[in-house]
Amino acid sequence: MNAISLERTEFTPRVNFDHVNFKFEIEGESSPEDARHFYAPLLKWIEDFGSYLHFLYSDSPTATKRDIVFTFHLDYVTSSSLKNLYDLLVKIESLKSYTDHLLIRWVHDADDEDMEDNGREFSKMLKIPFEVLGA
Amino acid sequence: MTDIFPKEMYLDYTGVIDFTRKKELITRLTNSLKGMEINSGMRKRMVYVLEELLSNSHEYYKKRELPDEEITLILELNENNELEIQLSNTVLKEDSASLLEKIELINSLVDEQLQDLFEKAIVSDLTNNFGGGLGLISIRMKTGAEFRVDLIEKNEFQNILNLKTILNLNI
Numbered sequence: 001m002n003a004i005s006l007e008r009t010e011f012t013p014r015v016n017f018d019h020v021n022f023k024f025e026i027e028g029e030s031s032p033e034d035a036r037h038f039y040a041p042l043l044k045w046i047e048d049f050g051s052y053l054h055f056l057y058s059d060s061p062t063a064t065k066r067d068i069v070f071t072f073h074l075d076y077v078t079s080s081s082l083k084n085l086y087d088l089l090v091k092i093e094s095l096k097s098y099t100d101h102l103l104i105r106w107v108h109d110a111d112d113e114d115m116e117d118n119g120r121e122f123s124k125m126l127k128i129p130f131e132v133l134g135a
Numbered sequence: 136m137t138d139i140f141p142k143e144m145y146l147d148y149t150g151v152i153d154f155t156r157k158k159e160l161i162t163r164l165t166n167s168l169k170g171m172e173i174n175s176g177m178r179k180r181m182v183y184v185l186e187e188l189l190s191n192s193h194e195y196y197k198k199r200e201l202p203d204e205e206i207t208l209i210l211e212l213n214e215n216n217e218l219e220i221q222l223s224n225t226v227l228k229e230d231s232a233s234l235l236e237k238i239e240l241i242n243s244l245v246d247e248q249l250q251d252l253f254e255k256a257i258v259s260d261l262t263n264n265f266g267g268g269l270g271l272i273s274i275r276m277k278t279g280a281e282f283r284v285d286l287i288e289k290n291e292f293q294n295i296l297n298l299k300t301i302l303n304l305n306i
Binding site: 011109 | 273
């Protein structure tokens with residue numbers, strides 16, 4: 001599988017999903033014309049990453065499972081993006097059988113109550129460790 | 136009370152709506168906010184409310200294959216430093232009753248119930264269901280204001296839906 005590295009654009013966030021270095025970050029604005037189209041490859045990548053981890057640990061059952069931390073630092077998200085972000089978080093949740101430490105780190109600007117609320121809402125809806133941090 | 140915006144701050148647009156025009160209208164709003172004493176969180180909230188309202192009209196026109204239909208958008212600042220956003224768009228008569236019902240439902244809910252509906256809309260796929268989707272629910276949550284809504288007959292098959300919300304900028 002290949003890493004995903006997308007530059008930030010006016011309406012889409014920077015995305016770095018790097019399975020080699022275990023860096024998983026989304027940062028910026030998410031208000032694309034077609035959120036489903038933008039997020040579909042990211043959802044697929046998480047599925048592939050799960051398969052990659054499955055084979056990795058099947059081949060080496062004694063291998064130490066690495067921590068997985070996904071960092072979201074979004075400063076503006078439309079409702080259609082929010083729906084797709086939730087779907088992405090659910091996919092990420094499915095990775096928990098491949099690590100002893102799966103964490104979502106949701107970072108919001110200090111004065112951005114709305115993004116903080118979104119993070120807190122997601123944290124209630126998911127069954128994985130979830131940090132909401134003001135930056 | 137001192138107004139934080141000059142009275143001339145407003146947006147007025149009549150025309151078709153697509154993604155590019157939506158973003159242009161948002162840019163016009165953000166340009167008019169430059170230099171104003173308002174925190175970035177509230178600025179983003181204003182943009183969000185405008186974007187979601189415009190998206191609702193845009194998505195409805197796409198879904199019903201009405202690309203040539205127009206919207207009318209008016210943003211005004213009232214004497215209480217509240218931003219009044221009024222959007223008018225065409226709706227088919229066959230959709231009008233269910234649409235009104237959904238808006239009335241959103242209006243009738245208290246915070247906790249809105250939260251529940253919001254979660255249901257996120258988990259299920261209500262996003263594209265005009266009038267019952269995340270956009271309107273989240274606008275209601277962010278503004279705290281009930282939508283004011285009325286329908287005017289346009290022709291044998293269509294109505295004009297006027298939807299208005301108010302965002303208190305003093306918070």
